Amino acid sequence: QLQLQESGPGLVKPSETLSLTCTVSGGSISSSSYYWGWIRQPPGKGLEWIGSIYYSGSTYYNPSLKSRVTISVDTSKNQFSLKLSSVTAADTAVYYCASTALDYYYGMDVWGQGTTVTVSS
Amino acid sequence: SYVLTQPPSVSVAPGKTARITCGGNNIGSKSVHWYQQKPGQAPVLVIYYDSDRPSGIPERFSGSNSGNTATLTISRVEAGDEADYYCQVWDSSSDHPVVFGGGTKLTVL
Numbered sequence: 240q241l242q243l244q245e246s247g248p249g250l251v252k253p254s255e256t257l258s259l260t261c262t263v264s265g266g267s268i269s270s271s272s273y274y275w276g277w278i279r280q281p282p283g284k285g286l287e288w289i290g291s292i293y294y295s296g297s298t299y300y301n302p303s304l305k306s307r308v309t310i311s312v313d314t315s316k317n318q319f320s321l322k323l324s325s326v327t328a329a330d331t332a333v334y335y336c337a338s339t340a341l342d343y344y345y346g347m348d349v350w351g352q353g354t355t356v357t358v359s360s
Numbered sequence: 361s362y363v364l365t366q367p368p369s370v371s372v373a374p375g376k377t378a379r380i381t382c383g384g385n386n387i388g389s390k391s392v393h394w395y396q397q398k399p400g401q402a403p404v405l406v407i408y409y410d411s412d413r414p415s416g417i418p419e420r421f422s423g424s425n426s427g428n429t430a431t432l433t434i435s436r437v438e439a440g441d442e443a444d445y446y447c448q449v450w451d452s453s454s455d456h457p458v459v460f461g462g463g464t465k466l467t468v469l
Contacts, residue, residue: 288458299457345450346393346408353402
């Protein structure tokens with residue numbers, strides 16, 4: 240049973256870089272059956288896709304965030320990571336990592352519990 | 361980029377049928393997924409590939425997709441179905457391959 244868990248600082252200062260890690264258990268991040276992605280949800284608002292990565296290293300980013308986002312995979316630790324640079328208060332949100340299953344026609348079948356990130360000085 | 365439009369809210373009495381729509385240009389040509397999100401919890405996939413249910417999702421949840429509208433239908437609605445529901449598509453040919461709808465708050469009266 241695949242499980243995902245986000246980790247990282249809950250507070251980031253404006254203009255700094257937000258860094259989060261998602262640890263995958265119960266499966267291999269090198270599997271060709273999944274994309275690995277990040278989604279965020281500002282307080283009281285809807286879901287916003289940030290980006291996704293395939294085990295091969297291919298990445299897809301939300302065009303509105305692309306200039307500030309980097310998603311990478313660490314196969315040795317079975318983890319993937321998010322870096323979002325030059326953050327502002329608008330980046331305050333719950334950040335989720337999720338697996339996108341090719342068997343589910345690219346539906347996001349497993350989600351982490353989410354981690355709250357606040358951007359404030 | 362592609363836009364998915366959902367009604368902000370839908371209300372239904374217990375035992376009745378709720379229908380939540382997701383509008384998009386020629387959405388019938390895409391695979392639509394639906395998620396349920398309860399307060400303080402992560403989203404849960406309830407429908408994938410327009411109308412398939414992951415294991416563990418009750419048969420009361422069903423989906424359809426044609427033309428410019430996809431629909432999530434919840435039959436015999438229960439109090440526990442009260443949640444936000446989001447539709448989503450994945451289009452790998454787009455520069456914005458993953459799009460979510462704005463979400464619909466389902467209220468059980």
